[in-house]
Amino acid sequence: xxxxxxxxxxxxxxxxxxxxxxxxxxxxxxxxxxxxxxxxxxxxxxxxxxxxxxxxxxxxxxxxxxxxxxxxxxxxxxx
Amino acid sequence: xxxxxxxxxxxxxxxxxxxxxxxxxxxxxxxxxxxxxxxxxxxxxxxxxxxxxxxxxxxxxxxxxxxxxxxxxxxxxxxxxxxxxxxxxxxxxxxxxxxxxxxxxxxxxxxxxxxxxxxxxxxxxxxxxxxxxxxxxxxxxxxxxxxxxxxxxxxxxxxxxxxxxxxxxxxxxxxxxxxxxxxxxxxxxxxxxxxxxxxxxxxxxxxxxxxxxxxxxxxxxxxxxxxxxxxxxxxxxxxxxxxxxxxxxxxxxxxxxxxxxxxxxxxxxxxxxxxxxxxxxxxxxxxxxxxxxxxxxxxxxxxxxxxxxxxxxxxxxxxxxxxxxxxxxxxxxxxxxxxxxxxxxxxxxxxxxxxxxxxxxxxxxxxxxxxxxxxxxxxxxxxxxxxxxxxxxxxxxxxxxxxxxxxxxxxxxxxxxxxxxxxxxxxxxxxxxxxxxxxxxxxxxxxxxxxxxxxxxxxxxxxxxxxxxxxxxxxxxxxxxxxxxxxxxxxxxxxxxxxxxxxxxxxxxxxxxxxxxxxxxxxxxxxxxxxxxxxxxxxxxxxxxxxxxxxxxxxxxxxxxxxxxxxxxxxxxxxxxxxxxxxxxxxxxxxxxxxxxxxxxxxxxxxxxxxxxxxxxxxx
Numbered sequence: 001x002x003x004x005x006x007x008x009x010x011x012x013x014x015x016x017x018x019x020x021x022x023x024x025x026x027x028x029x030x031x032x033x034x035x036x037x038x039x040x041x042x043x044x045x046x047x048x049x050x051x052x053x054x055x056x057x058x059x060x061x062x063x064x065x066x067x068x069x070x071x072x073x074x075x076x077x078x079x
Numbered sequence: 080x081x082x083x084x085x086x087x088x089x090x091x092x093x094x095x096x097x098x099x100x101x102x103x104x105x106x107x108x109x110x111x112x113x114x115x116x117x118x119x120x121x122x123x124x125x126x127x128x129x130x131x132x133x134x135x136x137x138x139x140x141x142x143x144x145x146x147x148x149x150x151x152x153x154x155x156x157x158x159x160x161x162x163x164x165x166x167x168x169x170x171x172x173x174x175x176x177x178x179x180x181x182x183x184x185x186x187x188x189x190x191x192x193x194x195x196x197x198x199x200x201x202x203x204x205x206x207x208x209x210x211x212x213x214x215x216x217x218x219x220x221x222x223x224x225x226x227x228x229x230x231x232x233x234x235x236x237x238x239x240x241x242x243x244x245x246x247x248x249x250x251x252x253x254x255x256x257x258x259x260x261x262x263x264x265x266x267x268x269x270x271x272x273x274x275x276x277x278x279x280x281x282x283x284x285x286x287x288x289x290x291x292x293x294x295x296x297x298x299x300x301x302x303x304x305x306x307x308x309x310x311x312x313x314x315x316x317x318x319x320x321x322x323x324x325x326x327x328x329x330x331x332x333x334x335x336x337x338x339x340x341x342x343x344x345x346x347x348x349x350x351x352x353x354x355x356x357x358x359x360x361x362x363x364x365x366x367x368x369x370x371x372x373x374x375x376x377x378x379x380x381x382x383x384x385x386x387x388x389x390x391x392x393x394x395x396x397x398x399x400x401x402x403x404x405x406x407x408x409x410x411x412x413x414x415x416x417x418x419x420x421x422x423x424x425x426x427x428x429x430x431x432x433x434x435x436x437x438x439x440x441x442x443x444x445x446x447x448x449x450x451x452x453x454x455x456x457x458x459x460x461x462x463x464x465x466x467x468x469x470x471x472x473x474x475x476x477x478x479x480x481x482x483x484x485x486x487x488x489x490x491x492x493x494x495x496x497x498x499x500x501x502x503x504x505x506x507x508x509x510x511x512x513x514x515x516x517x518x519x520x521x522x523x524x525x526x527x528x529x530x531x532x533x534x535x536x537x538x539x540x541x542x543x544x545x546x547x548x549x550x551x552x553x554x555x556x557x558x559x560x561x562x563x564x565x566x567x568x569x570x571x572x573x574x575x576x577x578x579x580x581x582x583x584x585x586x587x588x589x590x591x592x593x594x595x596x597x598x599x600x601x602x603x604x605x606x607x608x609x610x611x612x613x614x615x616x617x618x619x620x621x622x623x624x625x626x627x628x629x630x631x632x633x634x635x636x637x638x639x640x641x642x643x644x645x646x647x648x649x650x651x652x653x654x655x656x657x658x659x660x661x662x663x664x665x666x667x668x669x670x671x672x673x674x675x676x677x678x679x680x681x682x683x684x685x686x687x688x689x690x691x692x693x694x695x696x697x698x699x
Binding site for chain 2: 023044047
């Protein structure tokens with residue numbers, strides 16, 4: 001299951017990140033923000049239209065914004 | 080008393096993650112006296128100030144750009160990496176590193192902190208924003224953290240000036256060891272650093288309550304998919320009202336001030352070259368730009384307020400979906416918003432966009448946002464040719480035309496961005512990844528320092544680039560001197576250029592006076608109005624007409640299609656040399672500014688032409 005389909009406000013643990021799906025420096029930037037295998041995250045906010053882009057994700061004590069295209073590359077399981 | 084080489088100034092550098100409160104700490108430590116310049120060769124700001132240490136010595140404190148790691152992903156991070164490694168040409172390696180970490184976000188910030196500590200330089204840790212950590216229900220143990228990191232840790236609250244004396248003392252202590260050789264630490268990998276950060280953070284947190292953070296509650300409203308955009312647009316409406324309504328008395332006062340100086344100079348100097356140069360060239364030219372200072376200050380007040388409070392990242396979040404539709408991201412929203420005051424600060428604000436293609440696209444469309452310099456042009460032409468009729472309750476035709484011109488700029492920018500992203504700046508769909516900082520009550524002093532810096536940058540530009548351009552244009556308009564019976568405009572170099580331009584501009588309905596006014600308008604758009612006024616004043620055969628204002632003359636002499644075409648021209652035309660100069664600096668070359676000028680003039684010509692031909696065909 002990817003982060004995109006995961007329930008809101010529920011803790012998820014990242015099992016794998018498909019780095020190949022991320023363009024350019026995106027992987028590097030996500031990694032710098034702590035998005036990596038083993039990290040615990042939770043989707044806290046989303047947009048309304050269409051793909052419901054972008055997502056606000058809580059990671060540790062921080063909130064980060066990312067797009068659905070990134071969330072689709074992040075494999076998670078319930079934490 | 081200094082035991083060091085007296086010639087060399089000691090330096091200390093603030094290093095840390097973005098949103099660690101570095102800038103607030105920098106302001107608190109150095110006060111308002113800061114030197115801001117660009118690092119050579121890159122468009123990254125170098126902020127430096129003087130910090131007096133308890134012993135009486137002082138060091139130069141540098142505020143380095145926030146970084147997540149030394150594996151640089153942006154030009155800003157690259158500067159930080161090079162400076163602390165001593166690899167930046169012309170910049171000496173900092174003698175002391177002040178590592179700023181967010182007390183409420185230790186697990187994250189200790190990752191980069193360890194990378195910095197691996198350098199083995201004399202380091203002091205500022206455990207910053209400890210009040211926000213307490214607000215979030217955290218109780219921390221600085222000593223445990225100091226033991227784990229092996230360097231002094233000082234709890235600070237930059238905005239409340241807590242812990243500053245202790246921090247200065249620790250910096251002085253570390254500076255005493257600055258001459259010793261670096262003891263490089265063992266290099267560990269990123270996952271190892273993350274694990275260590277987790278353990279250190281856990282050991283430093285004495286207690287933690289599980290209550291929800293303030294952010295969660297506020298974000299539930301401000302990021303709510305329905306209420307959030309309503310609040311954002313409400314705020315934008317207030318900002319626009321403020322920029323146009325609040326600024327008027329100040330702008331009027333500035334204009335009166337320039338007028339008064341002009342009067343004094345006029346009265347005290349004999350007429351002649353120096354008199355004309357000062358009054359018509361310097362004061363008229365620079366004065367016409369300086370009057371926009373109040374609008375720029377008000378707009379920046381709101382922008383700084385949005386940034387300092389943490390709301391700007393939320394605005395970017397809310398706008399991302401819309402911006403993604405034209406191939407940009409939420410990060411382009413802030414520069415484009417600034418461009419409504421002036422494209423110059425807007426283009427400079429694109430530095431916060433990490434994706435180079437995104438950044439370039441934003442720079443290229445920024446001039447399409449209706450800047451405040453277009454307002455005088457629009458106002459004069461609309462007043463001259465659009466009847467003052469109401470077409471609904473509280474809706475006037477003149478206001479509607481003005482609104483339509485703003486919308487034309489926005490829609491134009493969106494379409495151009497979309498086209499550019501599929502052609503010259505095409506590439507992978509730009510991502511939107513950003514940290515959303517915690518909400519904070521902005522401090523007045525930080526706002527004041529920020530505003531002063533923006534105002535100073537603007538005034539300095541008015542004093543250099545705009546000053547020079549104005550003088551060149553004035554010289555072109557003033558020489559060679561006219562023969563008796565010939566108008567000065569006709570005789571001048573500028574007049575002859577207008578003669579060359581006129582055949583090109585005639586098909587789109589522009590008369591010779593407009594062709595001429597477009598030349599000085601290159602310095603600043605609003606100069607078009609005063610240039611038209613001068614031309615009509617000089618060339619008027621009828622004395623009554625000469626006495627009338629420029630609005631009346633346009634109403635009497637221009638056809639409606641010509642006036643409308645002139646308005647359409649100004650929606651697109653890159654009539655501002657300062658913007659072109661800034662675009663050159665920010666893109667490091669002439670290629671993109673040349674492209675920008677080319678496409679904007681092409682659009683201006685096409686849309687002015689279409690407007691003229693359609694209006695003529697409709698018999699207006």
